[in-house]
Each structure stands twice: as structure tokens, then as C-alpha cells.
Amino acid sequence: MNMNSDIKNILICERFDLEALLELKKNKKFLVENYSDEKSETADALVIRSKFRITAAQLDKSPNLKLIVTCTSGFDHIDLEETQKRSITVMFTPEANAISAAELAWSLLMAANRQVCAAHREMKAGKWNREPFLGHELSGKTLGIIGLGRIGSRVANFAKAFGMKTLAFDPYQDEAVFQQTQALRVSYEEILKQSDFLSFHVPATFETKNMFSRSQIEYVNPEVIIVNTSRGSAINEDDLADALLDKKIRFAALDVFQKEPLTRDSKLNKCQNVILTPHLGAYTEEAFSKASLEAAQRVTEFFELNKTLNTLPLKNDWGSLSFAERV
Numbered sequence: 001m002n003m004n005s006d007i008k009n010i011l012i013c014e015r016f017d018l019e020a021l022l023e024l025k026k027n028k029k030f031l032v033e034n035y036s037d038e039k040s041e042t043a044d045a046l047v048i049r050s051k052f053r054i055t056a057a058q059l060d061k062s063p064n065l066k067l068i069v070t071c072t073s074g075f076d077h078i079d080l081e082e083t084q085k086r087s088i089t090v091m092f093t094p095e096a097n098a099i100s101a102a103e104l105a106w107s108l109l110m111a112a113n114r115q116v117c118a119a120h121r122e123m124k125a126g127k128w129n130r131e132p133f134l135g136h137e138l139s140g141k142t143l144g145i146i147g148l149g150r151i152g153s154r155v156a157n158f159a160k161a162f163g164m165k166t167l168a169f170d171p172y173q174d175e176a177v178f179q180q181t182q183a184l185r186v187s188y189e190e191i192l193k194q195s196d197f198l199s200f201h202v203p204a205t206f207e208t209k210n211m212f213s214r215s216q217i218e219y220v221n222p223e224v225i226i227v228n229t230s231r232g233s234a235i236n237e238d239d240l241a242d243a244l245l246d247k248k249i250r251f252a253a254l255d256v257f258q259k260e261p262l263t264r265d266s267k268l269n270k271c272q273n274v275i276l277t278p279h280l281g282a283y284t285e286e287a288f289s290k291a292s293l294e295a296a297q298r299v300t301e302f303f304e305l306n307k308t309l310n311t312l313p314l315k316n317d318w319g320s321l322s323f324a325e326r327v
């Protein structure tokens with residue numbers, strides 16, 4: 001533990017890339033250590049990911065804290081009211097995970113569409129059974145993207161290669177992004193009605209909470225495939241599971257859940273027509289490396305140059321207006 005105020009105590013709270021760690025450790029003005037409750041007392045900065053929750057109780061442990069950098073694009077694990085109250089700067093790394101998350105959305109969409117996981121399970125059980133696996137082409141189908149931000153717009157760009165028609169619902173995104181991605185701007189109701197595939201790319205805010213529940217499920221085409229790689233809170237899981245069991249929705253491929261880890265008693269585990277992955281969106285070596293290096297840079301710039309980039313909370317993003325007002 002360092003009490004010399006010229007030296008900044010930087011605590012790494014979750015998985016962090018080695019090269020980025022060495023970069024931070026090179027700086028003689030930083031003492032860089034792994035997080036422990038004891039060390040948190042003198043922490044000047046915390047470098048976190050999405051599992052390290054920043055609550056009032058957590059902040060009480062670090063009275064000297066000046067900076068939090070989260071190596072994530074989501075920020076719902078941070079109580080931004082509390083950090084603002086305590087004048088703690090919070091930064092995130094929104095670009096670093098975007099490619100990985102968009103690629104996972106496509107992996108899930110494609111695996112769901114051609115029932116890759118179920119066919120694999122049958123093969124492993126010694127069967128050679130093609131009948132249940134008659135599929136559909138993506139070409140000519142309609143992809144609905146909910147949230148055309150950094151990740152959603154990449155998902156839209158990939159859709160061009162498959163010859164799909166892309167719709168997007170995002171009340172806050174600029175027209176230029178719709179044009180660049182060739183996504184047609186539609187209302188929430190229209191996207192639910194018209195899409196063959198619905199992919200969610202929204203942050204967890206009060207506006208997006210349960211935005212896909214029983215009443216929205218009423219609108220969708222029963223052949224639809226739902227993909228969620230954003231935040232579990234956007235989808236009411238019990239309602240989705242009921243719709244999957246009742247065949248009101250063909251299939252769902254989910255990487256994120258209302259409560260993580262997903263509990264064994266989740267109704268989703270009763271559904272055959274799901275693919276579930278354990279929050280792997282940002283889980284690639286490249287994304288880890290980019291996010292960690294960016295975080296290291298942010299920490300250095302903050303303490304050495306008083307510079308702040310990508311600070312939270314965001315203005316003009318989901319969360320600034322009631323969702324209901326916009327649909």
C-alpha cells in the first residue's frame with residue numbers, strides 16, 4: 001500500500017491484458033496492483049469490467065478515488081449518480097468491444113437460423129437426421145436492428161453481405177448512420193411486425209428495461225428469430241420463454257440475461273428452441289487487448305495530462321427520454 005500522494009494507486013479489478021498492464025507499470029508515478037478490499041482504501045483509480053459493480057457501498061471503501069475506467073461498452077454496473085455526487089470521473093471503452101459483440105450477434109443468428117447446435121447434438125448422439133433441419137436462407141429476409149449504435153451499425157453492415165433487407169429502430173441515432181448502414185428507419189411497432197430476425201443492441205436503461213415483453217411479442221411474426229447480445233434487461237425472459245414454448249417465436253439466441261449467471265431454474269432452460277451463451281460478446285483476445293490498452297491510455301492521460309475522453313454519463317443517448325414517448 002502506498003501513502004505517498006505523488007504516486008497514484010491504480011487497482012485492476014478484473015481480467016486485464018498483460019501488455020496494457022506492463023504499459024501502466026512502466027510509469028514510475030503509478031503503483032499498479034490487483035484489487036483487494038484492503039488496497040481499495042488508498043485507491044486513486046479502479047480499472048473494471050462489467051462484473052465489478054460500482055455501488056455506494058463499494059465507493060465507501062475508496063475515499064480517495066478519482067477515476068474509474070470500465071473496459072466495456074455497457075455501463076449499467078456503475079451507479080453514475082453516486083460517482084457524480086463524489087466527483088469521480090468515469091470513462092468507458094465503447095469502441096473496443098464493438099466488433100466482437102457484432103460478430104457474436106451474427107454467430108448466434110446464423111447458428112439459430114440453421115439449427116447448428118441441435119444438429120451437432122444429434123451427430124454427437126450418433127444420429128444422421130436431416131429431416132428436422134430443413135432451414136431458410138438469409139438472403140432476401142428482413143433483419144430488424146434495435147439500437148443502431150456502435151454495435152448495431154456493425155451488425156447492419158454485415159447484413160449487406162447476405163443480401164438482407166435491414167430495418168432499424170433507434171430514436172437517437174443520426175440519419176447519416178442509417179444511410180451508411182443502408183438501414184431503413186422504422187418505428188418500434190413496425191420493426192416488430194416486419195422482421196424475420198430481431199437483434200437487440202441497446203444499453204440497459206429505464207427506457208429499454210423489458211422493452212420486449214408479452215405486449216410486444218404480440219406483434220412479431222411467429223417465424224422470427226430473436227438475438228440478444230446487449231443486455232438481458234431489455235427482454236422479459238419469462239415472457240420470451242412462454243412465447244418460445246407456445247411457438248409464438250421460432251427461436252431465440254441469447255448471450256445476456258436478466259440475472260447473470262443464468263440460474264438453472266430459468267424457464268429458458270425448458271425451451272428446446274434456444275441457444276444460450278454465457279455473456280461472451282466481448283470475450284475475445286482482440287477485444288480484451290483493445291479495451292485494456294485503451295483503459296491504460298485513459299488512466300495515463302487523466303493523471304498526467306488532466307485529459308478526459310469517453311466520460312460517462314452520456315448525453316443524447318438512450319435514457320434521456322422516455323421510451324414510451326418515442327414509439
Ligand SMILES: O=C(O)C(=O)COP(=O)(O)O
Nearest residue numbers: 049050072073074097282
Ligand atoms: O462491454 C460490455 O458492455 C460487456 O458487456 C463486456 O462484458 P464483460 O466485462 O466481458 O463481462
